[in-house]
Amino acid sequence: NAGVTQTPKFRVLKTGQSMTLLCAQDMNHEYMYWYRQDPGMGLRLIHYSVGEGTTAKGEVPDGYNVSRLKKQNFLLGLESAAPSQTSVYFCASSYSQGAVNTEAFFGQGTRLTVV
Amino acid sequence: DAKTTQPPSMDCAEGRAANLPCNHSTISGNEYVYWYRQIHSQGPQYIIHGLKNNETNEMASLIITEDRKSSTLILPHATLRDTAVYYCIVRSGTASKLTFGTGTRLQVTL
Numbered sequence: 001n002a003g004v005t006q007t008p009k010f011r012v013l014k015t016g017q018s019m020t021l022l023c024a025q026d027m028n029h030e031y032m033y034w035y036r037q038d039p040g041m042g043l044r045l046i047h048y049s050v051g052e053g054t055t056a057k058g059e060v061p062d063g064y065n066v067s068r069l070k071k072q073n074f075l076l077g078l079e080s081a082a083p084s085q086t087s088v089y090f091c092a093s094s095y096s097q098g099a100v101n102t103e104a105f106f107g108q109g110t111r112l113t114v115v
Numbered sequence: 116d117a118k119t120t121q122p123p124s125m126d127c128a129e130g131r132a133a134n135l136p137c138n139h140s141t142i143s144g145n146e147y148v149y150w151y152r153q154i155h156s157q158g159p160q161y162i163i164h165g166l167k168n169n170e171t172n173e174m175a176s177l178i179i180t181e182d183r184k185s186s187t188l189i190l191p192h193a194t195l196r197d198t199a200v201y202y203c204i205v206r207s208g209t210a211s212k213l214t215f216g217t218g219t220r221l222q223v224t225l
Contacts, residue, residue, distance in 0.1 A: 102164070103164065
């Protein structure tokens, strides 16, 4: 059981380049989340999804797009990377709030540097 | 979701109990209290959650006051591996968002 897997683990981008971060979960969770964490800060929610085909904005959505075409995958896209998007990105998933077990499971993070 | 307040940092001697407080004075009736921790730069890890009764699992105990305006996470015998940032989160039973605050940095020392 792999849990939540993030790809890639590290990436360096030049300003203006685009990239997609992939999050995959094998727990059949309905909810998925993307967070960013800057040095010395807490996690901030970028976008989240409550099910296949649906997404919603979190606290800091600007500069990012997401897609949830399959229940097990949640993609985070940066169309034109900026140095301010240098951060560690975490993906998480959980059952819906109606389930008995509602804790979120996190991936190990993607370290992104934009130069 | 209700806002939470935690001390920025705490120290604890190894082998002693670590008691981490959280204030959530605006919590409403259908909101749960969750605790997560983040060790170094890893992804956060779920610890425990509760509604109004005290809860215990293999990792920790959660004590929620009768008025539910505050709670305490207890690590009964802290070890060096418990050094981490601990996050207290209040989340309703129907909410889909999971929002983190700044947490408490717990340093366990010899």
